[in-house]
Amino acid sequence: MYGKGLRPLSIATVAALVASLSLVFFYAPLDADQGFIQKIFYLHVPLAIVALVGFVVGGVFAILHLRSGEGRWDAYSYVSIHMSVIFGVAVLITGSIWAKASWGHWWVWDEPTLVSFLIVFLMYATYYPFRYAIEDRERQGRYASVFAITAGAFVPLNFMAVRMAQSLVHPRVFATTNGGLPGSMMLTFLVSLLAIGLLWVTLVKFELTAKSASGQLKRLRRAIDAPAPGGASRVAPEVS
Protein backbone atom coordinates (compact mmCIF):
# COMPACT_ATOMS: atom_id res chain seq x y z
CA MET A 1 0.00 0.00 0.00
CA TYR A 2 2.77 2.43 0.98
CA GLY A 3 4.95 1.35 -1.94
CA LYS A 4 2.45 2.77 -4.44
CA GLY A 5 3.99 5.66 -6.36
CA LEU A 6 7.43 5.10 -4.83
CA ARG A 7 9.13 4.56 -8.19
CA PRO A 8 7.98 7.82 -9.89
CA LEU A 9 8.68 9.67 -6.65
CA SER A 10 12.23 8.25 -6.53
CA ILE A 11 12.83 9.21 -10.19
CA ALA A 12 11.53 12.75 -9.53
CA THR A 13 13.81 13.01 -6.49
CA VAL A 14 16.91 11.91 -8.40
CA ALA A 15 16.05 14.32 -11.27
CA ALA A 16 15.54 17.19 -8.80
CA LEU A 17 18.82 16.40 -7.00
CA VAL A 18 20.75 16.30 -10.30
CA ALA A 19 19.13 19.60 -11.40
CA SER A 20 19.92 21.14 -8.03
CA LEU A 21 23.59 20.10 -8.09
CA SER A 22 23.91 21.31 -11.71
CA LEU A 23 22.49 24.71 -10.78
CA VAL A 24 24.65 24.96 -7.64
CA PHE A 25 27.93 24.26 -9.40
CA PHE A 26 27.31 25.49 -12.97
CA TYR A 27 24.69 28.24 -12.79
CA ALA A 28 24.62 30.06 -9.45
CA PRO A 29 27.22 32.85 -9.35
CA LEU A 30 29.95 32.97 -6.74
CA ASP A 31 29.04 34.95 -3.67
CA ALA A 32 30.87 38.30 -3.55
CA ASP A 33 31.60 37.97 0.15
CA GLN A 34 32.13 34.24 0.79
CA GLY A 35 33.15 33.00 -2.64
CA PHE A 36 33.01 29.27 -3.37
CA ILE A 37 32.35 28.27 0.25
CA GLN A 38 28.83 29.75 -0.04
CA LYS A 39 27.89 26.70 -2.17
CA ILE A 40 27.30 24.88 1.15
CA PHE A 41 24.32 27.23 1.66
CA TYR A 42 22.33 25.36 -1.05
CA LEU A 43 22.69 22.12 0.93
CA HIS A 44 22.76 23.26 4.55
CA VAL A 45 19.76 25.64 4.56
CA PRO A 46 17.29 23.39 2.65
CA LEU A 47 18.30 20.48 4.94
CA ALA A 48 17.60 22.65 8.01
CA ILE A 49 14.24 23.88 6.68
CA VAL A 50 13.11 20.38 5.67
CA ALA A 51 14.25 18.88 9.01
CA LEU A 52 12.34 21.53 11.01
CA VAL A 53 9.21 21.24 8.83
CA GLY A 54 9.49 17.44 9.20
CA PHE A 55 9.41 17.78 12.99
CA VAL A 56 6.24 19.89 12.72
CA VAL A 57 4.71 17.37 10.28
CA GLY A 58 5.47 14.64 12.85
CA GLY A 59 3.47 16.69 15.37
CA VAL A 60 0.53 17.04 12.96
CA PHE A 61 0.46 13.26 12.40
CA ALA A 62 0.59 12.82 16.18
CA ILE A 63 -2.54 15.01 16.53
CA LEU A 64 -4.29 12.80 13.95
CA HIS A 65 -3.19 9.73 15.94
CA LEU A 66 -4.60 11.07 19.21
CA ARG A 67 -7.85 12.14 17.51
CA SER A 68 -8.48 8.90 15.61
CA GLY A 69 -6.55 6.32 17.64
CA GLU A 70 -5.33 4.76 14.38
CA GLY A 71 -1.86 3.23 14.64
CA ARG A 72 -0.88 4.29 11.13
CA TRP A 73 -0.77 7.98 12.15
CA ASP A 74 1.59 7.05 14.96
CA ALA A 75 3.79 5.28 12.43
CA TYR A 76 3.70 8.35 10.14
CA SER A 77 4.66 10.56 13.07
CA TYR A 78 7.46 8.21 14.15
CA VAL A 79 8.93 7.96 10.63
CA SER A 80 8.67 11.74 10.04
CA ILE A 81 10.57 12.46 13.25
CA HIS A 82 13.07 9.67 12.54
CA MET A 83 13.84 11.07 9.10
CA SER A 84 14.11 14.63 10.39
CA VAL A 85 16.60 13.52 13.05
CA ILE A 86 18.75 12.00 10.28
CA PHE A 87 18.46 15.25 8.30
CA GLY A 88 19.29 17.09 11.52
CA VAL A 89 22.59 15.20 11.78
CA ALA A 90 23.39 16.35 8.21
CA VAL A 91 22.47 19.95 9.15
CA LEU A 92 24.79 19.94 12.16
CA ILE A 93 27.72 18.42 10.24
CA THR A 94 27.39 20.61 7.12
CA GLY A 95 26.86 23.67 9.35
CA SER A 96 30.02 22.89 11.32
CA ILE A 97 32.03 22.50 8.12
CA TRP A 98 30.70 25.84 6.84
CA ALA A 99 31.42 27.49 10.20
CA LYS A 100 34.99 26.23 10.21
CA ALA A 101 35.56 27.54 6.68
CA SER A 102 33.84 30.90 7.25
CA TRP A 103 34.52 31.75 10.89
CA GLY A 104 37.50 29.51 11.67
CA HIS A 105 35.57 27.59 14.36
CA TRP A 106 33.64 24.32 14.14
CA TRP A 107 31.04 25.62 16.59
CA VAL A 108 30.14 29.00 18.14
CA TRP A 109 28.34 28.60 21.47
CA ASP A 110 27.01 32.18 21.75
CA GLU A 111 25.25 32.12 18.37
CA PRO A 112 21.45 31.67 18.87
CA THR A 113 20.79 30.02 15.48
CA LEU A 114 23.30 27.22 16.06
CA VAL A 115 22.50 26.58 19.71
CA SER A 116 18.72 26.66 19.17
CA PHE A 117 18.97 24.07 16.38
CA LEU A 118 21.14 21.90 18.63
CA ILE A 119 18.52 22.18 21.40
CA VAL A 120 15.74 21.13 19.00
CA PHE A 121 17.89 18.25 17.70
CA LEU A 122 18.76 17.01 21.21
CA MET A 123 15.12 17.29 22.27
CA TYR A 124 14.11 15.00 19.39
CA ALA A 125 17.04 12.69 20.17
CA THR A 126 15.28 11.97 23.49
CA TYR A 127 12.17 10.84 21.56
CA TYR A 128 13.63 7.33 21.05
CA PRO A 129 14.56 6.46 24.68
CA PHE A 130 11.31 8.10 25.83
CA ARG A 131 9.25 6.05 23.40
CA TYR A 132 10.93 2.70 23.99
CA ALA A 133 11.00 3.03 27.75
CA ILE A 134 7.27 2.18 27.52
CA GLU A 135 6.54 -1.46 26.73
CA ASP A 136 2.80 -1.37 26.11
CA ARG A 137 2.45 -0.46 22.43
CA GLU A 138 -0.78 1.51 22.76
CA ARG A 139 0.49 3.60 25.67
CA GLN A 140 3.83 4.00 23.88
CA GLY A 141 2.09 5.44 20.81
CA ARG A 142 -0.09 7.77 22.90
CA TYR A 143 2.80 9.16 24.97
CA ALA A 144 5.02 9.49 21.90
CA SER A 145 2.23 11.48 20.19
CA VAL A 146 1.97 13.85 23.16
CA PHE A 147 5.75 14.33 22.97
CA ALA A 148 5.63 14.91 19.19
CA ILE A 149 2.86 17.54 19.52
CA THR A 150 4.60 19.40 22.35
CA ALA A 151 7.99 19.33 20.64
CA GLY A 152 6.42 20.16 17.25
CA ALA A 153 4.80 23.28 18.73
CA PHE A 154 8.17 24.27 20.22
CA VAL A 155 9.86 24.27 16.77
CA PRO A 156 8.12 27.37 15.24
CA LEU A 157 8.25 29.19 18.59
CA ASN A 158 11.95 28.52 18.78
CA PHE A 159 12.39 29.66 15.16
CA MET A 160 10.59 32.97 15.83
CA ALA A 161 12.61 33.57 19.01
CA VAL A 162 15.83 33.09 17.07
CA ARG A 163 14.68 35.48 14.32
CA MET A 164 14.00 38.13 16.92
CA ALA A 165 17.31 37.59 18.71
CA GLN A 166 20.41 39.58 17.89
CA SER A 167 22.64 37.55 15.59
CA LEU A 168 26.37 37.66 16.21
CA VAL A 169 27.84 35.92 13.19
CA HIS A 170 25.17 33.73 11.55
CA PRO A 171 23.67 35.56 8.51
CA ARG A 172 19.92 36.26 8.25
CA VAL A 173 19.66 35.54 4.53
CA PHE A 174 15.86 35.82 4.20
CA ALA A 175 15.50 38.87 6.44
CA THR A 176 15.19 41.37 3.59
CA THR A 177 12.76 41.80 0.68
CA ASN A 178 13.09 39.03 -1.95
CA GLY A 179 15.21 37.07 0.50
CA GLY A 180 18.22 39.29 -0.10
CA LEU A 181 19.33 36.91 -2.85
CA PRO A 182 19.75 37.69 -6.57
CA GLY A 183 17.39 35.83 -8.92
CA SER A 184 19.86 33.15 -10.02
CA MET A 185 20.78 32.33 -6.42
CA MET A 186 17.13 32.30 -5.37
CA LEU A 187 16.20 29.93 -8.24
CA THR A 188 19.07 27.60 -7.28
CA PHE A 189 18.02 27.71 -3.65
CA LEU A 190 14.37 26.94 -4.46
CA VAL A 191 15.32 23.98 -6.69
CA SER A 192 17.62 22.70 -3.92
CA LEU A 193 14.81 23.08 -1.38
CA LEU A 194 12.45 21.16 -3.68
CA ALA A 195 15.06 18.40 -4.17
CA ILE A 196 15.73 18.00 -0.44
CA GLY A 197 11.99 18.10 0.27
CA LEU A 198 11.36 15.37 -2.30
CA LEU A 199 14.21 13.33 -0.81
CA TRP A 200 12.60 13.57 2.64
CA VAL A 201 9.19 12.48 1.28
CA THR A 202 10.76 9.60 -0.70
CA LEU A 203 12.75 8.29 2.27
CA VAL A 204 9.70 8.56 4.56
CA LYS A 205 7.64 6.60 2.03
CA PHE A 206 10.46 4.07 1.63
CA GLU A 207 10.69 3.53 5.39
CA LEU A 208 6.90 3.24 5.75
CA THR A 209 6.85 0.64 2.96
CA ALA A 210 9.55 -1.42 4.71
CA LYS A 211 7.73 -1.16 8.05
CA SER A 212 4.43 -2.13 6.42
CA ALA A 213 6.05 -5.22 4.82
CA SER A 214 7.62 -6.15 8.15
CA GLY A 215 4.29 -5.73 9.98
CA GLN A 216 2.39 -7.81 7.45
CA LEU A 217 5.04 -10.52 7.70
CA LYS A 218 4.59 -10.65 11.47
CA ARG A 219 0.82 -10.95 11.09
CA LEU A 220 1.22 -13.70 8.50
CA ARG A 221 3.58 -15.55 10.84
CA ARG A 222 1.03 -15.32 13.65
CA ALA A 223 -1.82 -16.39 11.32
CA ILE A 224 -0.10 -19.57 10.15
CA ASP A 225 1.41 -20.14 13.60
CA ALA A 226 4.97 -20.24 12.31
CA PRO A 227 7.93 -20.03 14.72
CA ALA A 228 9.24 -16.47 15.22
CA PRO A 229 12.66 -15.67 13.81
CA GLY A 230 15.49 -14.45 16.04
CA GLY A 231 16.37 -10.75 16.14
CA ALA A 232 12.91 -9.45 15.32
CA SER A 233 12.66 -5.66 15.68
CA ARG A 234 10.71 -4.46 18.71
CA VAL A 235 11.40 -0.79 18.35
CA ALA A 236 9.36 0.43 15.40
CA PRO A 237 5.60 0.85 15.55
CA GLU A 238 3.77 -1.69 13.40
CA VAL A 239 2.26 -0.42 10.16
CA SER A 240 -0.76 -2.11 8.61
Added chain:
Amino acid sequence: MLPLLADAPALPLDEAGKYVAGAYVVFLALIVVYVAIMAAKLQRIERELRELAGFAEQRSRERAEVEAEHAEVGGG
Protein backbone atom coordinates in the same frame (compact mmCIF):
# COMPACT_ATOMS: atom_id res chain seq x y z
CA MET B 1 20.68 22.36 -19.62
CA LEU B 2 23.39 22.44 -22.35
CA PRO B 3 23.44 26.27 -22.87
CA LEU B 4 23.45 26.50 -19.10
CA LEU B 5 26.56 24.31 -18.89
CA ALA B 6 28.23 26.28 -21.71
CA ASP B 7 27.90 29.48 -19.65
CA ALA B 8 29.13 27.74 -16.49
CA PRO B 9 31.82 29.53 -14.53
CA ALA B 10 35.02 27.62 -13.88
CA LEU B 11 35.14 25.92 -10.48
CA PRO B 12 37.77 27.56 -8.34
CA LEU B 13 39.98 24.92 -6.73
CA ASP B 14 41.23 26.96 -3.82
CA GLU B 15 41.06 26.37 -0.08
CA ALA B 16 37.25 26.48 -0.06
CA GLY B 17 36.98 23.46 -2.36
CA LYS B 18 37.80 20.87 0.31
CA TYR B 19 35.17 22.26 2.71
CA VAL B 20 32.45 22.33 0.03
CA ALA B 21 33.44 18.80 -1.08
CA GLY B 22 33.43 17.69 2.58
CA ALA B 23 29.90 19.00 3.17
CA TYR B 24 28.47 17.36 0.04
CA VAL B 25 30.35 14.09 0.69
CA VAL B 26 28.99 13.94 4.27
CA PHE B 27 25.45 14.39 2.91
CA LEU B 28 25.99 11.70 0.28
CA ALA B 29 27.56 9.34 2.84
CA LEU B 30 24.56 9.73 5.17
CA ILE B 31 22.15 8.89 2.35
CA VAL B 32 24.26 5.89 1.26
CA VAL B 33 24.45 4.55 4.85
CA TYR B 34 20.70 4.98 5.27
CA VAL B 35 19.92 3.22 1.97
CA ALA B 36 22.36 0.39 2.90
CA ILE B 37 20.57 -0.10 6.25
CA MET B 38 17.20 -0.15 4.47
CA ALA B 39 18.54 -2.64 1.90
CA ALA B 40 19.68 -4.93 4.75
CA LYS B 41 16.19 -4.66 6.31
CA LEU B 42 14.53 -5.55 3.00
CA GLN B 43 16.86 -8.54 2.61
CA ARG B 44 15.82 -9.76 6.06
CA ILE B 45 12.14 -9.37 5.13
CA GLU B 46 12.74 -11.28 1.90
CA ARG B 47 14.53 -14.10 3.79
CA GLU B 48 11.70 -14.33 6.36
CA LEU B 49 9.15 -14.40 3.56
CA ARG B 50 11.01 -17.32 1.93
CA GLU B 51 11.07 -19.16 5.28
CA LEU B 52 7.35 -18.58 5.71
CA ALA B 53 6.60 -19.78 2.19
CA GLY B 54 8.62 -22.96 2.88
CA PHE B 55 6.82 -23.45 6.19
CA ALA B 56 3.40 -23.01 4.54
CA GLU B 57 4.30 -25.45 1.75
CA GLN B 58 5.53 -28.04 4.24
CA ARG B 59 2.27 -27.71 6.17
CA SER B 60 0.09 -28.10 3.12
CA ARG B 61 2.12 -31.20 2.10
CA GLU B 62 1.64 -32.72 5.56
CA ARG B 63 -2.08 -31.93 5.45
CA ALA B 64 -2.39 -33.53 2.00
CA GLU B 65 -0.63 -36.68 3.27
CA VAL B 66 -2.95 -36.91 6.30
CA GLU B 67 -5.99 -36.44 4.06
CA ALA B 68 -4.68 -39.13 1.68
CA GLU B 69 -4.20 -41.53 4.63
CA HIS B 70 -7.76 -40.81 5.85
CA ALA B 71 -9.09 -41.42 2.34
CA GLU B 72 -7.23 -44.78 2.18
CA VAL B 73 -8.54 -45.87 5.58
CA GLY B 74 -12.09 -44.80 4.63
CA GLY B 75 -11.90 -46.54 1.26
CA GLY B 76 -10.35 -49.80 2.62
